[in-house]
Amino acid sequence: MAALSCYEQAVARGCLLLVLVSWLCASAPALAEPQALTVASPALARTVSVRLSVESAHAARQGIVRDAGRFGRLVRETERWVELDVAPEKESAALRHIKSLGEVRDQRTSTSDLSGQLEQARAALRVARASEERMRRLGATNVKDGLELERARRAAEESVEFSEIRVRELEQRSVATRIRVQLDAPEGERIEPARLPIPWLETIGPQALNDPSSVEERERRELRNYLDGAFRLEGMHADQAGELPKNLNVAQAALNMRVLGEATPVGIFGGVDAALGGGSGLAYELQLMLGAGVPIGERLGIGVASGPGIEGVTSTVPFGVTFPIELNVSWDMSRLLATKLTLRDGWVVASEDRKQGSELAPFGDELSGALHVVISERDREGGYSEARDGLEVGFEYRELMGAQAFIVSLGYAGHISDFSGRI
Numbered sequence: 482m483a484a485l486s487c488y489e490q491a492v493a494r495g496c497l498l499l500v501l502v503s504w505l506c507a508s509a510p511a512l513a514e515p516q517a518l519t520v521a522s523p524a525l526a527r528t529v530s531v532r533l534s535v536e537s538a539h540a541a542r543q544g545i546v547r548d549a550g551r552f553g554r555l556v557r558e559t560e561r562w563v564e565l566d567v568a569p570e571k572e573s574a575a576l577r578h579i580k581s582l583g584e585v586r587d588q589r590t591s592t593s594d595l596s597g598q599l600e601q602a603r604a605a606l607r608v609a610r611a612s613e614e615r616m617r618r619l620g621a622t623n624v625k626d627g628l629e630l631e632r633a634r635r636a637a638e639e640s641v642e643f644s645e646i647r648v649r650e651l652e653q654r655s656v657a658t659r660i661r662v663q664l665d666a667p668e669g670e671r672i673e674p675a676r677l678p679i680p681w682l683e684t685i686g687p688q689a690l691n692d693p694s695s696v697e698e699r700e701r702r703e704l705r706n707y708l709d710g711a712f713r714l715e716g717m718h719a720d721q722a723g724e725l726p727k728n729l730n731v732a733q734a735a736l737n738m739r740v741l742g743e744a745t746p747v748g749i750f751g752g753v754d755a756a757l758g759g760g761s762g763l764a765y766e767l768q769l770m771l772g773a774g775v776p777i778g779e780r781l782g783i784g785v786a787s788g789p790g791i792e793g794v795t796s797t798v799p800f801g802v803t804f805p806i807e808l809n810v811s812w813d814m815s816r817l818l819a820t821k822l823t824l825r826d827g828w829v830v831a832s833e834d835r836k837q838g839s840e841l842a843p844f845g846d847e848l849s850g851a852l853h854v855v856i857s858e859r860d861r862e863g864g865y866s867e868a869r870d871g872l873e874v875g876f877e878y879r880e881l882m883g884a885q886a887f888i889v890s891l892g893y894a895g896h897i898s899d900f901s902g903r904i
Contacts, residue, residue, distance in 0.1 A: 523596040524651065527569075527658045529576065530591070535583035538666040544582050545662060552578070553657060561664050566657040579662055586665065599651045606644035613637040702865070702900040704776035706748060709811055709821060710738045711853065711873050713892030715756070717764075723883015724834045729797055733758020735766075735890070739809055739821075741774040741782050750774030750784030750809070762795035770807055779900065780813040787827070798882065801832040805845070811896070819855040819869060819896050839880035851877035855894045870895035 535541040538561055545563045549555040552575035553567035567575045616634040712734070719729035739752035751771040758764040772786030786807050793800040805827025813819045826845040829835040835846060842848040857871025873894035879886040 523594050524599045526593045526595050528591045528593070528661065529572070529658060530587075530589045530661045530663070531576070531579060531585060532587040532663045532665065533579065533583040534586050534665045536666065538664040541582045541664050541666075545579060548578060556659070563662045563664070565660045565662075566653065567660060569656075569658055572658045572660070575660060579660065583664075595651050599648070602644065602647045602651055606641070606648055609637065609640040609644045613641050702779050704779055704782060704898060705745075705901045706741050706743050706899050707776075707782055707811060707813075708738075708740050708897045709752075709894070710896075711855075711892050711894035712736055713873065713875065713890040715758070715888055715890040717760075717879075717886055717888045719879075719881075719884045719886035721884070723838065725797070725882045725884040727761065727797060729761050729794065729884070729886060731758055731760040731762075731764045731794060733760075733764045735892075739770075739784065739811070741776065741784055741811075744774065744776050747773055747775050750786050751788075752786070754790070760794075761797040764794045766790065766792040768792070768803065768805070772807075774809075780898075782811045784809045784811075793832075799832040799834050801829040801835050803847075804828045804830070805847075813859075813867075813869075813896060813898060816859050817856065819857075821851075821853045821855075823849075823851045823853075825849045835882055838882040838884075840883075841880060847879070847881045849877060849879040851875060851888070853890070853894070855896060857894075865900045866898070867900075868895070868897045 533541065542558065542560075542563055545565070546555060546558055549565055552571045553565055556564040556566055558564075565575065613634070616630070616637045619630055713736075715731075715733050715735050717729065717731040717733070719725060721728050733756045735754070735756035737752070737754050740750070742749040749771075750773050751769075753770070754766060754768040756764065756766040768790030769788040770786040771788050772784060774782060774784030774786075776782045784807075786809070787804060790803040790805070791800065792798075792803050805825040807827075808824045810822040811819075812822075826839075826842050826848050829838070829846045838846050839848040853873055853875035855869065855871060855873045857869045860868040860870075870893070873890075873892045875888075875890040875892070877888035877890070879888065
């Protein structure tokens, strides 16, 4: 029994040794795999830099860009540089085509190892995907947590997208040859063109007709159209005089708008005034204006308009149908200040009490003059459209029914100007 036990033990040990050896043989490829990955071929980026002397940098650049799709893809283009990524098998053909456009002054080839950058980018991608997966599994118990979780999910998705783009760029860079072409063109003697006394004469001639883009740019901005609008709270006072039956005291809300349409050089000018309030009686006004206007330079606009309207203050200023002639000047005078000047002289019909109500009016029944100032900074300054909106203060003097009225206002106003370039 003792001998049999020893024999059985020897057989068991032999079987165990055989199993161990078989396991080691089977696992050898798996153990060797990480090492094989470690010693894999590195990601190498090949760059060919070519300095090319050409007669025209523009023409040579267009020739390279036009045929870039035959060899690979365009990476970057500037006035003097062009970069292409081409497949290794098309590198020779691409270089032959580029060299045919001029004379090669210099050519250099360099190689850089992107293995480390690629491994870091892939690691960052794995981390980003794991973070995105965790965000998807999480749930929120209230609205606030839900919003925070949604922002975190978007951030994780953006991180994954960025990492994927980075990996693709490095992988593409490691399998393509980048060709960088520097274009050198001779600089001829520069002769400054003579300045003609009339600017538009410089836009004509064979050169401008054949290639208008070659004319030297000497653009300056000119005002083309604008919009003035304001909402005001107004207070008006006039002492009893002439045909005015009693002192006039009115507080009212007023809306004012003036527009100059596209002017080349004259445009349609018009607008509307509306007011409603009370005090010495119910005050009301609705005035429509239509005429013509012209911009002057970059900041000044002048408009002349006329039109029908109705106006009055019950029990104080009789109802009248008004036909004023208005001169309006809009001046965007500085970065923080704009002014509006309005002069009116006109007729009033349907009311005999309001006839000849002004001593200073050259031809009409009533006269008024107003100055409003907008205090606000310009928006989008320097482009072909500018705007401002902010506090407006104003003062108006008016003669009606033989009395002198004074109006002060405080409001919110806006101004929008559009410009065009002129050579």
